[in-house]
Amino acid sequence: MPAPRASSKLWLATLIIAAVILYGSFYPFEFRVPASGIGPIATFLASIGQRPGRGDFIANILLYLPFGFFFVLSHGSDRQAACLPVVVLGGALLSLSVELTQYYDAGRVTAFSDFYTNTLGTLLGGLAALPIGASFRLPYIGEVTARPIPTLLIIAWLGYRMYPYVPTIDLHKYWNALKPIVLTPSLTSYDLFHQATIWLALYALIEAAAARRRSGFLAPMFAILVLCGKILIVNTVLRLAEPVGAATAFVVWLALLWLPVRLQTGIVGLVVCGYVTALRLEPFTFLPFARSFDWVPFDGLMHGSLQADALAFLEKFFLYGSMVYLLGIALRQRVLATLLVTLLLFATSWAETYLPGRSAEVTDALMALLIAALFAMLPTERDASALATGTPGLSAHERELRDWQREQARALGVKIDV
Secondary structure (H helix, E strand, O other): OOOHHHHHHHHHHHHHHHHHHHHHHHOOOOEOOOOOOOOHHHHHHHOOOOOOOHHHHHHHHHHHHHHHHHHHHOOOHHHHHHHHHHHHHHHHHHHHHHHHHHHHEOOOOOOHHHHHHHHHHHHHHHHHHHHHHOOOOOOOHHHHHOOHHHHHHHHHHHHHHOOOOOEOOOHHHHHHHHHHHHOOOOOOHHHHHHHHHHHHHHHHHHHHHHOHHHHHHHHHHHHHHHHHHHHHEOOOOOOOHHHHHHHHHHHHHHHHOOOOHHHHHHHHHHHHHHHHHHHHHOOOOOOOOOOOOEOOOOHHHHOOOHHHHHHHHHHHHHHHHHHHHHHHHHHOOHHHHHHHHHHHHHHHHHHHHHOOOOOOEOHHHHHHHHHHHHHHHOOOHHHHHHHHHOOOOOOHHHHHHHHHHHHHHHHHOOOOOO
């Protein structure tokens, strides 16, 4: 059985994700009975032949993926694979009820394509959760799955950066992807700062996920694979700032490895905070008067395209989550780090009321709180051990220490309880 504390937190996370799905699906909650409609079931069935666009397809999968992830993770490892069909059925029923109810919600569309893409997202989320509750002996896999927070942050960045995820074997496309570097190379200080900051955060997360002794090899390999992947994926190009930024960040990161872990992560976290502040306040051309501040959560995301909203959410999840996680390690107090990040985002959002063309709202500060809450509900290395073995959780270091103590005790002929 899973550790009660870890399991209860994961069930709560599942309920929070379901609440977010319902909020996003029914906002702005303008329900009415269509005067000349054919009914929710008939509308749902009539849409079976309609194909979703690429953006809607991916966005609907991403919406339900966390639901399946946390739902499966809340079960013990001995039941996770068995409960996967139940989880998928639960996601399908949730999506079906949402689609039928949206018939009565003004501005919403009842579509069969949303139903099966949401169900697929639940399935993929459940499959992604299985390795965390399992006990792997493959190189790197066990350590990475035991530290889900940095792993999820890296995956969120990949989801944002590698869109639309479709590779091609067109050699002409490869050349087009490299044209900005070969024919028109350009590198500004801001672009270099942007790319170096992102890669520096990624290297720190890789170190947190795979341990320091292995990150020296995994970090550059990850960068090479990502940069080569961008060449292979359709509708993507590679700019000079990306490889130069990755290389610059790697040199800086190697220098930071000589520092204590808390100081190292603190420096990276502060650099990310500086980048986010600059990103939110550029071009630093302030108006003499303030516009209104929007207190409705996620109001801006609800009025854009699903594709743009999904990518923006993944980018913010990576940036804000990295700030909370890295500063939490540096301060040894994630609650304090969350408060600092939330205050920073709220202050910059309020400052955006003086910037033209910006939507100043409470969403970003609220996102930091929600991300921190999800982090608190994810299993730690101790909890992952408990979920996988059904025994009280021990970290990898604690298990190594326990085994060493037992070996020494047997060698000395002493019976000890460890």
